[in-house]
Amino acid sequence: MTVRLTLISPGTSGALRDVRFDDDSPLDDEGIARAEAVASAVAASTRAYCSPSARCLRTAQALGLAPEAVAELAGCSMGRWRGRSLAAVAAAEEPAVAAWLSDPTAAPHGGESLRDLRVRVGGWLDTLQAGSGRVHVVAEPDVIRAATVHALASPDEAALRLDVRPLVAVHFSGRAGRWNLRVGETLRPESE
Known part of the structure; x- marks a missing residue:
């Protein structure tokens, strides 16, 4: 059985x-x-899921x-950095930001590490292979990065090298315990 999974990043918000x-x-x-303008580009699916954030829903x-x-x-828990700009956090906690950007096991903000995020998202992703059909997921960009790293069995550091723009679709097909990736599209x- 094959699962055809499309991960879609949410539209823009104030935080973004x-x-x-x-x-x-x-x-x-x-x-x-x-x-709403791109809704016609999303094919029908047998199952649909989303990150529990307001913008993904x-x-x-x-x-x-x-x-x-x-x-x-859910997106990565950012602890005390939640809601703060990257520039403000970097100015106040430069060594902590440097650690977070270089070590996927670091969580200097008191939240979740990028590795913990990948393990959580990857565990859920692996449960999808028990079924088949088309699945759509609207997820936070960091969740899409974590899913991609997990699906490709890439090192956790690779997540920091993936850019996920608003309303981009990333396509996976999965069966027999492995995933294939079709690189994303806006x-x-x-009519365009």
Whole structure:
């Protein structure tokens, strides 16, 4: 049995625009409009899931999906850095940011390490292979990075080298305990 999984990043929010560690800010008006405009590019699926954040749920709804929010797909817990800009955190805690950016086991913010995120997301991803059919997941960019690293059995450090833009689809097909990746595409309205 083959699972065809499409991971979709959410539309824009205030945290994304301000380059802040996410604080569950809602999708902004432009993010909603863009997601609604590209809904026709999202094929029907047998199952739909999303990160439990407000912007992922709203993006999924704008894309015409009726997702189940899954705790294992939550974005990385950023502890005391939550809601703060990367620039402000780097200015106040330069060695901590350097450690976080170089060591996937580091969690100087008091939250979750990138390795812990990958293990959590990877565990959920592996459960999908028990079924078949088309699955859509609207997930935070760090969750998509973690899923990609896990699926390709790449080192955890690779997650820091992956850029996930708003409303990008990353496609996987999985069976027999392995995943294949079709590199992402930006969702576009059918008229473009």
